[in-house]
Amino acid sequence: xxxxxxxxxxxxxxxxxxxxxxxxxxxxxxxxxxxxxxxxxxxxxxxxxxxxxxxxxxxxxxxxxxxxxxxxxxxxxxxxxxxxxxxxxxxxxxxxxxxxxxxxxxxxxxxxxxxxxxxxxxxxxxxxxxxxxxxxxxxxxxxxxxxxxxxxxxxxxxxxxxxxxxxxxxxxxxxxxxxxxxxxxxxxxxxxxxxxxxxxxxxxxxxxxxxxxxxxxxxxxxxxxxxxxxxxxxxxxxxxxxxxxxxxxxxxxxxxxxxxxxxxxxxxxxxxxxxxxxxxxxxxxxxxxxxxxxxxxxxxxxxxxxxxxxxxxxxxxxxxxxxxxxxxxxxxxxxxxxxxxxxxxxxxxxxxxxxxxxxxxxxxxxxxxxxxxxxxxxxxxxxxxxxxxxxxxxxxxxxxxxxxxxxxxxx
Amino acid sequence: xxxxxxxxxxxxxxxxxxxxxxxxxxxxxxxxxxxxxxxxxxxxxxxxxxxxxxxxxxxxxxxxxxxxxxxxxxxxxxxxxxxxxxxxxxxxxxxxxxxxxxxxxxxxxxxxxxxxxxxxxxxxxxxxxxxxxxxxxxxxxxxxxxxxxxxxxxxxxxxxxxxxxxxxxxxxxxxxxxxxxxxxxxxxxxxxxxxxxxxxxxxxxxx
Numbered sequence: 001x002x003x004x005x006x007x008x009x010x011x012x013x014x015x016x017x018x019x020x021x022x023x024x025x026x027x028x029x030x031x032x033x034x035x036x037x038x039x040x041x042x043x044x045x046x047x048x049x050x051x052x053x054x055x056x057x058x059x060x061x062x063x064x065x066x067x068x069x070x071x072x073x074x075x076x077x078x079x080x081x082x083x084x085x086x087x088x089x090x091x092x093x094x095x096x097x098x099x100x101x102x103x104x105x106x107x108x109x110x111x112x113x114x115x116x117x118x119x120x121x122x123x124x125x126x127x128x129x130x131x132x133x134x135x136x137x138x139x140x141x142x143x144x145x146x147x148x149x150x151x152x153x154x155x156x157x158x159x160x161x162x163x164x165x166x167x168x169x170x171x172x173x174x175x176x177x178x179x180x181x182x183x184x185x186x187x188x189x190x191x192x193x194x195x196x197x198x199x200x201x202x203x204x205x206x207x208x209x210x211x212x213x214x215x216x217x218x219x220x221x222x223x224x225x226x227x228x229x230x231x232x233x234x235x236x237x238x239x240x241x242x243x244x245x246x247x248x249x250x251x252x253x254x255x256x257x258x259x260x261x262x263x264x265x266x267x268x269x270x271x272x273x274x275x276x277x278x279x280x281x282x283x284x285x286x287x288x289x290x291x292x293x294x295x296x297x298x299x300x301x302x303x304x305x306x307x308x309x310x311x312x313x314x315x316x317x318x319x320x321x322x323x324x325x326x327x328x329x330x331x332x333x334x335x336x337x338x339x340x341x342x343x344x345x346x347x348x349x350x351x352x353x354x355x356x357x358x359x360x361x362x363x364x365x366x367x368x369x370x371x372x373x374x375x376x377x378x379x380x381x382x383x384x385x386x387x388x389x390x391x392x393x394x395x396x397x398x399x400x401x402x403x404x405x406x407x408x409x410x411x
Numbered sequence: 412x413x414x415x416x417x418x419x420x421x422x423x424x425x426x427x428x429x430x431x432x433x434x435x436x437x438x439x440x441x442x443x444x445x446x447x448x449x450x451x452x453x454x455x456x457x458x459x460x461x462x463x464x465x466x467x468x469x470x471x472x473x474x475x476x477x478x479x480x481x482x483x484x485x486x487x488x489x490x491x492x493x494x495x496x497x498x499x500x501x502x503x504x505x506x507x508x509x510x511x512x513x514x515x516x517x518x519x520x521x522x523x524x525x526x527x528x529x530x531x532x533x534x535x536x537x538x539x540x541x542x543x544x545x546x547x548x549x550x551x552x553x554x555x556x557x558x559x560x561x562x563x564x565x566x567x568x569x570x571x572x573x574x575x576x577x578x579x580x581x582x583x584x585x586x587x588x589x590x591x592x593x594x595x596x597x598x599x600x601x602x603x604x605x606x607x608x609x610x611x612x613x614x615x616x617x618x
Contacts, residue, residue, distance in 0.1 A: 068470055071458070074483050082476055137473050142462045149471035 023286035024305050032313040033266070033273035034228055040162040041065040043088040047095045047169020049234035049277070049298065051086055056307040057165070061317020064088060067157035068150065083132030088161075089154050092129035095170040097212035097261070098182045098204060103128075104219045107154040116181060117143045118192030125191035126150075127183050136191065158223045167277075168258040169234040171204040172242060172250070186242070201242045203253075209261045217269065229272045231265065233258045235281035237296050277306040412500060419489070425582075434501045439612060442497070442554065443508045444490030445546065455480050456525045463534040466525065478545055485549035498553035505554040506612065508604060509546055512539060514575035515565060516593035530568045538568045560607050563600060574600035 010016035011028045021027070036042070043065050044054035058064045067089040070079045083090040094100050105111070116127045123136025124143045129150075137143050174186045177200045188194035204212075220227050233255060241250035259278060266274040281290045281302050288295055290302030298306075413431035414420050420430040432440075460466035461477045472480070485491055490507065497505050517523045529535060539559065546556045565571045578595040580586040588595050 070472075070476075071455075071480065073487060074480060078479055078483075082473075133473055133475070135475055138462075142473075145462050146471050146473070153470065 018283060018285050021285060023280070023283055023289055026280065026283070026309070029280070030276055030309050030313055033270070036062065036163055036228075036230075036314050038317055039063055041160055042163045042165060043157060043161040044165045045087050045091065045094050045100065046165075046167030046232070047093055047234045047236070049169065049236050050093075050165070050167035050232070052298070052303045052307070053165055053167060053232065053277070053310075054087055056303070056310075060307075060311060062314075065157055065161055067153040081134055083129065089157050090129065090132050090150060091154065092132050093169070093184055094166075095184055096173045096182060096204060097168060097209045097216065098173065099128075099184060100166065101212045101216045101219070102182055103154065104158070104216055107151040107158065108219065108223070110148060110151055110155075112144050112147045112151070113179065113181065114140065114144065115176065115179070116147075116183075118187065118190075120191035123191075127187070127192060128181075130185055130190040130192075155223075158220060161220075161224055161227060163228050163230060164220060165230045165232070167232045167234050168209070168262065169236070170238065171209060171254040171257050172238065173202050173204070174199050174242075175202050203243050204257070206257045206260050209257055210264055213261055213265055217265070217272070221271075227271065229265075229269075230275055231262045231272060232275045233262060233278040235278045235290075235302075236298060239296065275310055277310075280306050280309060412496060432497075434497075434503075438503060440497050440501070440503060440505045441508060441608065442490050442493050442505065443510070444493075445485055445488050445507060445509045446490075455484070456529065461534070464529060464532045465534075466528050466532070478541075478548070481542070481545040482549045485546055491549065494550055494554045504612070506557055506608065507546065507550055507554045508557045508608060509542075509559065510594075511559055511570045511574070511596050511600065512542070512564060513569060514593040514596070515569040515572045516575055516591060517569070519591050520593060526568070530566055535566065535568050539564050540567070555611070557604075557608060557611055560603055563603060570596060570600070574603075 005012075009028070018026075038061055041063055042057060044050055044057065046053075054064060065088045066085075068084060070082070070084045076085065079085045083092055086092075091103055094103065117140040118125045118127045118130065119140075120136060124138070124140050125133060125136045126143050126147050128147070133146075137146065173182045173184075175182050177198060182202070183199075186194065187199050217229065220229075235255075237251040238247055238254060241247045243250050243253075245253065255278065262274045265272045280286070281298055290298055290305065292299055412434060414423065423432065424430045455477065456464060456466055456469070458469050459472045459477070459480065460469045461472060461474050463474065464477075486495075494505055494507060513526060517526050529538060534541070543556065543558050550556055559570070563570055563574055574596045575593060576597060578588045578592060578597040578600075580588060580595065
């Protein structure tokens with residue numbers, strides 16, 4: 001007897017579609033909803049993983065709109081450290097849908113808020129993109145002037161865009177309790193001071209994210225009618241969760257919500273496409289193959305595999321930068337061997353990874369010291385543990401100060 | 412040491428007598444150039460501004476980035492490259508005599524708009540200092556940067572106009588620069604710089 005399942009292709013069955021297929025060989029995996037022309041102006045934004053998407057689109061001949069840049073003769077690393085050349089504008093990572101909506105609203109109205117200036121060691125930072133000035137600015141007024149200038153550029157950029165590629169990263173965020181302003185980092189991590197009376201933790205649910213994305217889409221379409229959207233979900237797990245859940249549970253919650261919203265939006269709107277990068281990296285047949293040893297950072301091989309799937313539907317232009325555009329020979333890895341390296345040249349800039357420093361401190365030193373003292377009924381931390389704790393504090397501070405982006409891609 | 416650029420080789424022959432620089436033949440190397448004002452602030456200010464500069468339009472960048480841009484610009488000039496090569500090849504003292512700040516005559520040019528804005532900005536008070544500081548950073552450990560004598564500078568931004576009157580080009584043929592030329596300086600400026608240079612080389616090099 002014939003059923004709707006009788007004539008389905010192999011891709012529709014788990015065994016033939018996934019279990020018996022190598023992670024790099026997923027076939028017929030993504031079908032574009034609309035084409036992207038090489039002269040379409042593309043704006044990219046989102047969590048750290050979005051940087052990989054932006055880099056690869058650029059290298060493969062797509063027209064990435066650049067609203068804020070530095071002269072080409074300046075060293076690329078210097079530009080990157082200052083938030084240039086990462087996305088279309090210098091907004092840094094946009095981890096949550098609410099943060100995106102907030103940027104759109106602010107850019108539309110030119111709104112800058114003095115309370116969004118954070119201080120550290122006499123230098124001043126834009127709390128809404130704290131990593132773009134590594135040593136901060138000279139005064140709070142200068143930060144506000146910079147933000148105003150940035151918002152003008154963002155507004156001009158969105159008036160000109162044809163395709164908006166956005167990677168949803170997190171549902172967890174920190175907000176200012178009185179205004180509801182959402183920040184990309186917890187106060188105190190890069191700058192500012194954490195005050196529980198001023199700032200609070202928020203974990204958006206599926207309705208929040210959906211409503212924010214719908215509102216963001218509406219605003220963008222008002223600015224640029226005919227705009228098309230490509231959504232992705234970052235496959236990078238949370239560095240840390242501020243919720244009561246285990247970080248794995250929190251990650252699953254977060255990613256499930258983001259993935260659900262993408263499905264809802266792609267189902268509802270013809271101008272919204274979903275590109276399944278999340279699925280490629282996290283697929284069970286990959287057996288975490290695309291993650292680095294920390295099981296968070298996506299390897300360059302993983303990124304290339306993702307982008308290959310993207311370019312199978314949106315073909316790459318003839319490129320000159322072969323090192324960047326050529327995907328490695330694919331196929332099952334024989335005999336094990338080392339994992340492919342994490343993206344190096346295209347290291348991403350990621351504030352969330354800074355939480356790792358606190359994690360190292362907490363898990364290795366302080367907590368072990370506390371546990372040790374509890375275990376032995378001690379009320380003080382043993383000298384040896386105190387020494388370890390001090391070293392870890394130093395390491396944590398170093399990590400924050402230098403902001404090494406090589407830690408990982410996040411969210 | 413020589414250049415792979417025919418024009419530069421020709422220029423070396425003209426200025427040094429040979430198409431190459433003999434590292435053994437000299438005790439001190441003096442590099443003149445770096446196009447201080449042409450390539451630096453003005454070029455940067457066409458697209459970028461800082462809060463202190465307060466120029467309309469363009470992207471606002473931090474003072475730190477303005478410094479980085481200027482330092483990088485200096486390093487990438489021909490003079491910068493030459494200093495790098497010399498520093499790699501010899502331990503003998505190297506001096507940089509930077510090109511002069513533009514003359515106030517620049518106001519007769521379209522580019523005068525930007526320089527005028529710089530002159531009116533809060534940055535003006537230490538503009539010449541800023542240029543000098545960035546030159547020093549660009550060549551720290553490689554060359555001693557000569558500072559443009561204070562008495563040749565007007566309003567901390569320009570070279571006094573008297574030093575750009577009747578300037579001549581000392582190429583193969585001596586050519587009089589146009590009256591509106593704001594980049595080249597005259598013999599009086601050259602004499603003043605030489606005086607300063609010899610006063611400096613008499614002192615121990617402070618790298």
